[in-house]
Amino acid sequence: MPAPTHELIASPFLGKYLVLRPGDSSGVKVQAHHYLELGQRASTRAPLPGWLRDAARRRWGLDLADRTTDEALLIRKESPYGHGRASYEVNNGCNWACNHCVYGAKRHEGLAWPARARLLHILCDAGVLWIELGGGEATIDRHFLETYALSYDLGMMVELLTNGSTLFRPRMLELLTSRRPYRVTLSIYGATEETFDGFTNRPGAFRKFMRGLAAAHEAELPLSLSVVITEKNAHEAPAMRALAERYASRVREYTHMSPTFTGGAEPLAQQAPEYLHSRTPFTGCDAGHTSLNVSPFGLATVCKVSRDHPIPLLKEGVAGLARLGGISDRALQRHSGCSGCALQKSCTTCMPLVTLYRKAGSPLDRYCQHA
Template sequence: MHDLIVAPFLDDHYVLRPGSAKGMKIPAHRYLELRQLVTTGGEVPTWLCGPVLRQWSLDLTNTRAEAALLVRHPSPYGHGRASYELNLGCNYACKHCYLGLKEFAGLEWDQQEKLLYTLRDAGVIWLQLTGGEPTIDRHFAAVYSLAYELGMMIEVLTNGSRLHNPLLLDLFTTRRPYRLTLSVYGATQETYDGLTQRRGSWAHFMHGLTVAHKAGLPLELTVIVTEDNVHEAEAMHALGEQFGAVTREYSHMSPTIYGGAESLSSQATTYLRKRKPFTGCDAGHTSLHVDPHGMASVCKISRDHPISLVTEGIAGLARLGEIADRALGRQGGCAGCTLSKSCSTCMPLAALYRKASAPLNRYCQHTDTAGRR
């Protein structure tokens, strides 16, 4: 099993350590040197051993390069990041969920295996595994293991309910993700179980969080603030301090991926916060999203005109950049807006809000409290 990943990303080259969010940038000629060294044989060079020891306390002195390094080859497609939705199914029934109908459906393993090789060939280095709840998918361990072996840095988005499972714990400790991101839905049993609509979910979450923390896994908590749990927002953030984890916050409820409005009623309207202006993103150009059926799209929000990676393969990704550019163009009620430079909502998300007939003040930053533009 490799100790380090050596990979090109955009116009740069990096040395990465599985299980760590840190990385080192190296010059192009050093990348080519390591690539050649892995092929022809030899020890890890001294110019790399020193920085690796300082960065990760990893001593590679007198270590064969081919045993320690996994060198990723450049890809003409340049999609360095991807999110892969293994399944829309979940063991919770959260009121705010943006997925809408949570159907247990997806690819068979042989197709998933082909998909992961396609993502590797597309240049994907940072892979986010999500759902639904990805850890309940029957192929999760196989998908995770193969992605790791192909030289991907893995993040798992999870509700944490199964992190105490011995098989998963062994998987994560022997093939470490660079981040486990756990969603937090409350700070007490009553509130947490109420929002997830699953009795016992709080106990499973706390058990998983505790076990993962004791195992030294890299944790991050996403505090989900809704009408049901807004009174526990500070207490949810305090969980991060208690377990030594970074906390981030999500408080703007989105329509479902189908443009449904059912998730919007969970919005804590008194907790709406002003967001930074949207200035563009790399979605569709250097990153992409893949749904449970192997359909590649610009991102989790912009799913129009998907490309089947199962039938078209990697060649289909050549169209994704053009699809992204069209999706990000001003459209509908936003076309011609003179205040667009200070708008905080991207066009694909604004389109979902309009489809859900959401109040303007949920997504248009140029309205007053009455929802008038």
């Protein structure tokens, strides 16, 4: 598939206007009249305006002096919908079998390509500028290459969530270097082959992970590494942190295990008790209003945790998302034992996640201050 020619994206985003460079998380905020000017210049194949050439040189070191606006710039249209971000679970299947996984039964199933392409166009029409492609393990899906390429070509800034096991493959590297993501996020499950393979229940997983991580690093992909600590690998926590810091400047640590998205308790047994610590208070979020999650079958929900009342996007189209904000507001309302709690203002857990913990029969100390 030939690489697109645009160097930059001009797009509305939640009432503002941005100019972005694919493969880079930084951007330039522009005024509405500048956004309109770019559209007019693109329609007449006029040169890029001087202010944008200067901004691109300062921000990204780009020399666009000889490019016309329509060549260098992909211009996203205004959308009447306010959804700027989306996570899309391409396929919940996975080639590993980690016991802490929140997906529970990981089935290899998803949309056929024509329906999937239509889904991506719907998300673009909804105003989605930043999209996270994940799973399961997204890269083993049979239509992943096309899914990624179309997301990019529609002018969406792509983040890839992957276990890294396929990143060294030539076609994968060609895709990710010709259509650069703004972030590639991998999880570290061990610093040695014995621990990593035991965590994933897959012999050879560590070798594939390290091979993929090294290939992505050599290709200068923007890496983010998540250190996941459970009772299986807590003894290697310092070594995992050191490994992450060798390959990425962006490192996150995850120590609180959650139930599966269907309320299964299996991941809770993987918690390393000594890594349970206080978290910051939950003060609300805009999930369902400005962001959404999409299942492998095109069902839109408030987020990955709050999956009640899904909206079938392929049936209802982008207009169906008008209901999502109300669904979100109802889902976040405190109820049952939480409704009159005096500690609500310092609670660290949103109501949809509390509901999953309760369904899983979780010990109170995993999610509630009253423990």
